Amino acid sequence: MDSALKRKNVLLGISGSIAAYKAAEIVRLLRKRGAAVYPIMTKAATHFVHPITFQALASQKVTLELFDKNKEMRHLSLPRLADLLLIAPASANVIGKMASGIADEILTTIVLATEAPVVIAPAMDHGMYKSPILQRNISKLKAFGYRFIGPEKGDLASGEVGMGRMTEPSEIVQYLEELIQSRDDFRGKTFLVTAGPTRERLDTVRFFSNYSSGKMGYALAEEGRWRGAKIILVSGPSSLTPPGGVEFYRVESAQEMYDTVMSKFPQVDGVLMAAAVSDYRPARRWQNKIKKESREKLVVELVQNPDILKELGEKKANKILVGFCAETKDLEKEARKKLITKGLDLVVANDVTLEGAGFEVDTNIVTLIDGQGKKEALSRRSKREVAQKVWDKVKQLTEVRKISREMA
Numbered sequence: 023m024d025s026a027l028k029r030k031n032v033l034l035g036i037s038g039s040i041a042a043y044k045a046a047e048i049v050r051l052l053r054k055r056g057a058a059v060y061p062i063m064t065k066a067a068t069h070f071v072h073p074i075t076f077q078a079l080a081s082q083k084v085t086l087e088l089f090d091k092n093k094e095m096r097h098l099s100l101p102r103l104a105d106l107l108l109i110a111p112a113s114a115n116v117i118g119k120m121a122s123g124i125a126d127e128i129l130t131t132i133v134l135a136t137e138a139p140v141v142i143a144p145a146m147d148h149g150m151y152k153s154p155i156l157q158r159n160i161s162k163l164k165a166f167g168y169r170f171i172g173p174e175k176g177d178l179a180s181g182e183v184g185m186g187r188m189t190e191p192s193e194i195v196q197y198l199e200e201l202i203q204s205r206d207d208f209r210g211k212t213f214l215v216t217a218g219p220t221r222e223r224l225d226t227v228r229f230f231s232n233y234s235s236g237k238m239g240y241a242l243a244e245e246g247r248w249r250g251a252k253i254i255l256v257s258g259p260s261s262l263t264p265p266g267g268v269e270f271y272r273v274e275s276a277q278e279m280y281d282t283v284m285s286k287f288p289q290v291d292g293v294l295m296a297a298a299v300s301d302y303r304p305a306r307r308w309q310n311k312i313k314k315e316s317r318e319k320l321v322v323e324l325v326q327n328p329d330i331l332k333e334l335g336e337k338k339a340n341k342i343l344v345g346f347c348a349e350t351k352d353l354e355k356e357a358r359k360k361l362i363t364k365g366l367d368l369v370v371a372n373d374v375t376l377e378g379a380g381f382e383v384d385t386n387i388v389t390l391i392d393g394q395g396k397k398e399a400l401s402r403r404s405k406r407e408v409a410q411k412v413w414d415k416v417k418q419l420t421e422v423r424k425i426s427r428e429m430a
């Protein structure tokens with residue numbers, strides 16, 4: 023079978039690390055799989071390996087300068103043709119510049135200009151790797167959807183053993199192959215994603231709501247689109263910018279979210295309900311601002327909102343339904359209960375009392391439990407990485423369903 027990399031244009035950024043020599047092997051392996059490779063080297067990288075090595079292996083001119091003598095605008099032409107940008111080895115310096123949006127030479131300018139997936143294979147001494155600044159830069163890039171492979175623990179150029187060794191070329195190339203394949207995971211499929219809180223109006227200026235920021239749902243929408251799905255994003259109030267290329271609906275109350283979700287439901291293959299929908303709303307809505315002078319005490323009666331997830335579970339037939347479960351105690355018990363009572367295929371459970379999990383923060387600590395009761399607990403990671411895991415699981419569930427339908 024042909025490699026998914028066949029006829030793909032791969033930009034290979036090489037930065038100033040001792041591991042630069044391993045990039046030569048990456049070029050060889052990529053070409054073996056049929057990819058066209060366009061090497062781009064930082065000035066520091068040329069101290070480690072001569073550009074002629076890459077030119078010969080790639081059969082392509084190596085891009086070295088932003089301000090090219092021939093006035094070629096490679097910082098624009100290369101990003102446009104790219105199917106993938108791999109930076110291997112990625113120095114701490116290049117990672118730092120990318121995390122800050124700096125584009126002061128050819129490689130980082132291309133990173134900013136490209137819409138292709140960017141994969142980063144860091145390589146450095148373990149002292150540099152442990153630096154909290156570098157770690158923060160990596161987290162920041164992950165949150166933007168940049169993929170990282172490695173580094174690994176092993177022998178370092180300093181003679182010591184530690185974290186920082188670049189992942190082996192063969193593993194990197196295999197990762198790229200799988201990544202390119204995953205771009206087609208949901209091609210032709212439509213998924214609805216909900217995000218953010220809902221607001222339940224009390225009077226003209228006040229409402230009941232919760233701390234949800236929308237970050238988890240927006241990350242799911244971005245990742246789903248990245249893997250080829252058509253995404254309908256229904257979001258409660260959030261300060262986030264809707265991801266490009268999604269069909270976007272902004273709603274306010276649980277009732278509005280219910281109406282929008284139900285109207286779109288017939289046309290989708292699945293729903294990922296990441297929104298934190300208010301269970302209750304005030305039974306009465308005051309027409310004007312409630313004045314405190316007029317009353318000593320204010321008693322507000324709350325009534326239940328429609329249970330969107332439960333109704334979807336009853337109607338879903340062959341559609342995939344993913345629910346989120348934010349709890350403050352008995353997480354697993356509550357998650358399993360939700361899985362059954364709402365007819366879910368997958369529940370993503372998180373304890374919102376843990377540091378680095380739940381509302382407003384950029385990371386999450388979740389446990390995935392599927393319809394068969396199979397559990398996978400994930401360590402703390404960016405919401406975008408959690409989204410990747412959730413879509414991996416949705417893909418598995420879709421495949422299992424397809425197989426059982428074919429056998430029936």
Ligand SMILES: Cc1cc2nc3c(=O)[nH]c(=O)nc-3n(C[C@H](O)[C@H](O)[C@H](O)COP(=O)(O)O)c2cc1C
Binds near residue numbers: 036064066113115150
């Ligand atoms: C012998 C030697 C080896 C180096 N190895 C690495 C490395 O593995 N990783 C890294 O981040 N920096 C390494 N550096 C430092 C970078 O080359 C330096 O930060 C440089 O400015 C990176 O430039 P660039 O990011 O534009 O390629 C090394 C420097 C020297 C002199």
